[in-house]
Amino acid sequence: MSYELIEVAYEEQFATITLNNPKRRNALSLKCMQELTTALREVGESSARGVILAANGPAFSAGHDFADMADGDLEFMRKLLRTCTTMMNTLQEIPQPVLARVHAIATAAGCQLVASCDLAVASTEAAFATPGGRGGWFCTTPMVALSRNVGRKRALEMLLTGDSIDAQTAADWGLVNRVVQPEQLEEESLHLLRAATRGSFFSKALGKQAFYAQMEMPQPLAYSYAMEVMAAASQIPDAQEGMRAFLEKRKPQFEERS
Incomplete structure (x- = not known):
């Protein structure tokens, strides 16, 4: 489908979703977040093995668009933040690894967007902030993703x-995986995403889901959950193929996602 504030392209088994509203510094307006959620779900159902989240213009994302919000009443703000939370959760719910390719500053919900991705590669020209602490509206929802990446004191x-x-x-601090020179950003992002998507698509999709599910569990419950997932996953065709290929000293032939 067509979008107004983002672009979606498919190449080399990957999908690239690009924030494309540079005049507004890729602010996460209600419309932008709705489009991004729809695009993520579209890509999640596609044959793409991985997803790159990128942006055009002088900023990766300036966070929420205050032009949307200045006169918003409580119900509108609840709707806006629900939409934002749904979008952030969708990044982690789709089966593919999602990598943020951060070329410039990411602030507030833009920083939250990076923190919510599975992986992130940043240019040396990138920067990150949750500026609500200097203003009148604390970055409470960005705090959720940020604190799950960098730890209490740093968050x-x-x-x-x-x-x-x-x-x-x-x-x-753990907010991004790697930092490279601007001219190396695209190449290094592809290099990491290729590494993160090799092997069985179906096994990796189960693993990603399990990772986020166990993160907040107490350790005994996390082990109990992970043990059951791993036992069940041993029965999928790709797991059986991987074991046989290892024993037969050959390259495994995993199922392709259609």
């Missing part, structure tokens, strides 16, 4: 001060 530093961190600090 609170970003949230309370509102100061930005550079790409290398973001990597050191």
Whole structure:
């Protein structure tokens, strides 16, 4: 389908979803978030093995669009934030690995967007911030994704001060996987996504779902859950093929997703 604020392209078994509203610094307006959720679901049902989330213009994303919100009443704001939460959850619900390719600044919900992706590669020119701490509206929903990436003290530093961190600090803190020079960003993003999507698509989809499910469980419950998932997953054709191929010292032939 066609979109107004984003672009979707398919190449080399990957889908690339690009935020494309540079005049608004790719702000996450209600319409943009609705389009992005629809695109993610479209890609999730496609034969793509992985997803790149990118952006055009001077910013990766400036977060929520205040032009949407300045006069919004409580019910509207609840709708907007529900839409945002659905979008962030969809990144983790689709079966493919999703990699954020961050070329520039990502702030507030834009930072949340990066934190919600499975993987992230950043340019040395990128920066990250949750600036609500310097203003009148604390970044409470971005806090959820941020704190699950960087840990309590670092998350609170970003949230309370509102100061930005550079790409290398973001990597050191665990918000992104790798930092590269701008001219290497596309190549390194593809390199990591290729590595993350090799092997069985179906096994990896089950693994991604299980990862997010067990993250907040107490350790005994997490082990119980993971043990049952792994036992059940041993019965899928790709798991059986992988075991046989190992024993027969040959390359496995996994099922292709249609």
